[in-house]
Amino acid sequence: MPHLLILGGTTEASALAAAVAARGVRAMLSYAGRTAHPRAQPVPVRVGGFGGAEGLAAWIRAEQVTHVVDATHPFAARVSANAVAAAGQAGVPLVALTRPAWHAAAGDRWTSVADLETAVAALDGPPRRVMLALGRMHVERFAARPQHDYLLRFVDPPERPPALPNHRLVIDRGPFTAAGDRRLLEAHRTELIVCKNAGGEGAAAKLAAARALGVPVLMIDRPALPPRRTCESVAAVLDWLDHATDRGV
Ligand code: 3Y8
Ligand code: NAP
Numbered sequence: 001m002p003h004l005l006i007l008g009g010t011t012e013a014s015a016l017a018a019a020v021a022a023r024g025v026r027a028m029l030s031y032a033g034r035t036a037h038p039r040a041q042p043v044p045v046r047v048g049g050f051g052g053a054e055g056l057a058a059w060i061r062a063e064q065v066t067h068v069v070d071a072t073h074p075f076a077a078r079v080s081a082n083a084v085a086a087a088g089q090a091g092v093p094l095v096a097l098t099r100p101a102w103h104a105a106a107g108d109r110w111t112s113v114a115d116l117e118t119a120v121a122a123l124d125g126p127p128r129r130v131m132l133a134l135g136r137m138h139v140e141r142f143a144a145r146p147q148h149d150y151l152l153r154f155v156d157p158p159e160r161p162p163a164l165p166n167h168r169l170v171i172d173r174g175p176f177t178a179a180g181d182r183r184l185l186e187a188h189r190t191e192l193i194v195c196k197n198a199g200g201e202g203a204a205a206k207l208a209a210a211r212a213l214g215v216p217v218l219m220i221d222r223p224a225l226p227p228r229r230t231c232e233s234v235a236a237v238l239d240w241l242d243h244a245t246d247r248g249v
Helices: 011-023 052-062 077-090 116-122 139-144 178-188 205-213 234-246
Strands: 003-007 026-031 045-047 067-070 094-097 110-113 129-133 149-154 167-171 192-196 217-220
Touching: 003 011, 003 077, 011 026, 011 094, 011 234, 052 077, 067 077, 067 234, 077 094, 094 234, 110 116, 116 139, 116 217, 129 178, 149 178, 178 205, 192 205
Parallel strands: 003 026, 003 067, 026 045, 067 094, 110 217, 129 149, 129 192, 149 167, 192 217
Antiparallel strands: none
């Protein structure tokens, strides 16, 4: 009888949880606890870190998990590395449910940068109206570039105001719509968007709005992730689960 651990926090993880619940597969979805009110799920949920790879391996054994699906965000590199190590230590199969990276289309004005540090460095120069579509965790890095007028979007209200002298803060959670993001960019008169190459649909609305308005985008490339088996759809994960179970692994 399989017992699935879904490392969640993405649209795809929620879709997988719905699919396995509909099939009556025993599963638990795990959140890090980054947001105050994570989306309810049709499977049991746990919230909080495991205590590194060792803690995750111990949890997998204690909960008699038989299969791990890493459905975390492509920028959640640490938990993904921990999951590969922990699944190996615990001797259970792992698959990553990922989404393809975005690629610039006709009309896009993207500049790709390797990482957050390079994005901060690229914001030297005269004041501009910049949307930081990066959430809350990295905003403080941009205090090194105080000259800009920032538009910020967080999931939850921050404990204290961001340390950016000129900023407007929007509290909202995705998935977002192109029309909504276009209104947001027009209201802020955004001249540049800084975002991660998250892929998927939930964060893509701002890119469609940027294309329509001719707004350039500073696109942060994904961090390196460990080698692991990957699937790009819920159906492929269910197929893997069927075969992994048939093989008795
Ligand atoms: C806690 C769970 C679902 C999942 C929905 C997806 C889509 C909407 C778009 C923008 C970009 C950003 C951010 C974003 C999106 C989905 C997905 C996605 C980007 C929740 C969630 C958790 C988080 C954590 C949060 C981070 C932040 C990143 C905001 C839930 C809503 C910017 C990533 O305040 C904080 O500390 C927020 C932290 C990690 C990145 C950062 O560095 O700040 N996600 N987002 C998960 C956990 O605790 O394990 O609350 O329901 C999930 C979703 N956010 O089931 O519908 O699939 O990616 N999330 C990015 O892409 O750049 C917003 O504003 O345009
Ligand atoms: P991270 O940097 O890779 O992980 C940092 C630590 O957070 C991990 O070592 C682990 O703690 C804990 N952790 C992360 N994801 C977890 C999960 N799903 N369940 C239990 N513990 C988890 O991760 P992150 O970038 O902060 O992302 C945190 C969560 O937000 C993930 O669920 C991710 O899918 C979601 N998310 C992130 C982004 C993003 O831009 N990074 C975007 C959208 C959603 P221990 O070492 O103590 O086990």
